[in-house]
Amino acid sequence: xxxxxxxxxxxxxxxxxxxxxxxxxxxxxxxxxxxxxxxxxxxxxxxxxxxxxxxxxxxxxxxxxxxxxxxxxxxxxxxxxxxxxxxxxxxxxxxxxxxxxxxxxxxxxxxxxxxxxxxxxxxxxxxxxxxxxxxxxxxxxxxxxxxxxxxxxxxxxxxxxxxxxxxxxxxxxxxxxxxxx
Numbered sequence: 001x002x003x004x005x006x007x008x009x010x011x012x013x014x015x016x017x018x019x020x021x022x023x024x025x026x027x028x029x030x031x032x033x034x035x036x037x038x039x040x041x042x043x044x045x046x047x048x049x050x051x052x053x054x055x056x057x058x059x060x061x062x063x064x065x066x067x068x069x070x071x072x073x074x075x076x077x078x079x080x081x082x083x084x085x086x087x088x089x090x091x092x093x094x095x096x097x098x099x100x101x102x103x104x105x106x107x108x109x110x111x112x113x114x115x116x117x118x119x120x121x122x123x124x125x126x127x128x129x130x131x132x133x134x135x136x137x138x139x140x141x142x143x144x145x146x147x148x149x150x151x152x153x154x155x156x157x158x159x160x161x162x163x164x165x166x167x168x169x170x171x172x173x174x175x176x177x178x179x180x181x
Contacts, residue, residue, distance in 0.1 A: 001176065002045045004066040006076040006130060007032035008140075011053025017081030017146045024146050025053070027155050028077040031143065034165035035077070042169065047071070063133035073104060073175075074138035075168060076130050079155055081147040088148045089119030093140040096125035100137035103178060108139060108171030115167035116160065118144055118151070137175075141168065 009016035009025035016024030032048060039046045047069060049062045066074045080091070092109040094101035105123045113120040121142075131138045143164050144151040154160045 002071045004047045004071045004074045005032045006049040008078040014057035024079045030161045031164045038169035059129045062130050066134045071136045074134045076140040078142050079146040080142040089121040091121035091142045093126040095131040104137045104175045105139045107174040111167040111171035115163050
């Protein structure tokens with residue numbers, strides 16, 4: 001299967017949420033690199049939209065990479081943030097018109113919540129550009145809240161990053177099992 005993994009944001013141009021000295025772009029890149037290792041080991045063909053900091057906040061190239069390579073799936077990884085520091089949990093988004101995207105989101109969400117022992121904030125429809133512009137099933141995963149002190153401390157650990165990567169990989173495998181059965 002051809003899979004595009006998108007570590008959200010870009011680094012200096014657009015680091016995403018920042019709290020307690022932790023940048024979202026760094027956390028999600030670490031998770032994405034671990035996920036790519038898992039997917040390669042499972043025999044998938046995988047592309048990362050970035051392998052480090054990049055000098056753009058343009059989102060178009062992310063979906064274009066998936067479309068140009070005729071990807072079978074697109075997974076964008078993020079860490080959530082809101083003003084209310086008590087907010088916590090995991091949520092996964094899909095494009096409203098995508099039945100396959102919804103199914104993929106449900107599979108990944110279930111695995112993440114179980115593996116990370118986070119609050120299940122649900123699977124939600126959204127018209128985010130990276131979901132809207134891809135030609136394949138696409139999801140945007142909000143692993144946990146970087147704005148929450150407890151979740152931020154966990155997010156920046158290798159153990160959590162690996163657990164998130166393993167959970168997303170398992171969710172992908174669950175989805176593939178559903179699609180082929």
